[in-house]
Amino acid sequence: MKKEILKEIIKRNSLKEDFAVLTNLSTGNSEIFNSKNLLSKEFKNYENKINNFYNLKKNGIIDGTQIFILNYIKPVEVIIVGAVHIAQYLIDLLKNFNFIVTIIDPRKYFTTEQRFQKVKIINEWPKNALEKIETNTNFALITLTHDPKIDDPALSYALKNKFFYIGALGSKKTHENRCKRLKEAGFGEKEIRSIHGPIGIKFGGKSTPEIALSIVAQLVSETNKLLLNSKN
Amino acid sequence: MSETILKNANSWIETKKKVVLATVIKTWGSSPCPIGSKMIVNEKGDFLGSVSGGCVEASIINECLELIKNKNLFKKIHFTVQDESAWSVGLACGGELTVYIEQIN
Incomplete structure (x- = not known):
């Protein structure tokens, strides 16, 4: 692989784009491909087959x-509302996976750089903050x-914009009250039930890192379902 | 993860090291690392990343060092359960895999 291609892969990864890298295993040549790129002579003959794999996000040697x-797939975006202690553990765990994370919290004293490094932080009320982000159904929300x-x-914003994962921290009672408020706000039963609350999978943990781990396990599980569905 | 490995490959190159990138290109059965899993090796034998559950890494490092030594650009390596090069314990997972190694130049 030419080092220029390596640099280009790193660059496109940081731009969070969908693309693929093609390698000719008999010549060792490789090139970057997306639906906008034209294929070079070497790969042109197999354009249809390449497109089939690319559109299905399939990896491997083309038949x-x-x-x-x-394929390099644009990562799922995760919005965390509340720069609380659990958020610090969440950030730590999430960096091992392919997610783009943003923290929203209007309370500046929570979002100090000492507590959160190398994470995008928006110091605004969630409604204003979310309206500034171009969200889509590949977004997850953790409150x-x-x-x-x-x-x-x-x-409310995540339900209206059909985020694929919505999880809310709080006890069963807190969640019941939350559901009541959402119902009063006009959301349907099914929508409200789509919220994972209390958030996280159950494995009996009570400590902050355990709660963070249970949230990440649930988020990763739902993300895998999303990626699998998008392939079918 | 693959992002971190590629970034590391780039920083090795910037310090004038010779770097070989190994990528899993085909798997059969229960290979633990999916297609696209990556590992990088430099001429000193330092490595990062993984292409199996530890079964063939040692063999990959040797192959990468050979590639550099012989000034070859790329090679396809196939590992099966019986393959003795798949370290002495073989592929404990019972899987098979093909790894493509290439110099970054």
Whole structure:
């Protein structure tokens, strides 16, 4: 692989784009491909087959060829509302996975750089903050403040914009009350039930890192379902 | 993860090291690392990343060092359960895999 291609892969990864790298296993040549790029002579003959793999985000040696395709998929975006202690553990765990993370919290004293490094932080009320982000159905929301005036507007936004994962921290009772408020706000039963609350899978943990781990396990599980569905 | 490995490959190159990138291109059965899993090796034998559950890494390092030594650009290596080069314990997972190694130049 030419080092220019390596640099280009790193660059495109940081731009969070969908693309693929094609490698001709018999010549060792590789090139970057996305639906906008034109294929070079070497790969042109297999354009249809390459497009089939690319559109299905399939990785591997393309049948009947010596071309290997590896897809780089735009990561899922995760919005965390509440720069509380659990958020610090969440950030630590999430960096091992392919997610783009943004923290929203209007309370500046929570979002100090000492507590959160190398994470995008928006110091605004969730409604304003979310409206500034171009969200889509590949977004996940995790609310951690269990303060209705901060969490509820974020939950409403995520429900309306059909985020694929919505999880809300809080006890069963807190969640019941939250569901009541959302119902009063006009959300349907099914929508409200789509919220993972209390958030996280159950494995009997009570400590902060354990709660963070249970949230990440649930988020990763739901993300895998999303990626699998998008392939079918 | 693959992002971190590629970034590391780039920083090795910037310090004038010779770097070989190994990528899993085909798997059969229960290979633990999916297609696209990556490992990098430099001429000193330092490595990062993984292409199996530890079964063939030693063999990959040797192959990468050979590639550099012989000034070859790329090679395809196939590992099966019986393959003795797959370290002495073989592929404990019972899987098979093909790894493509290439110099970054």
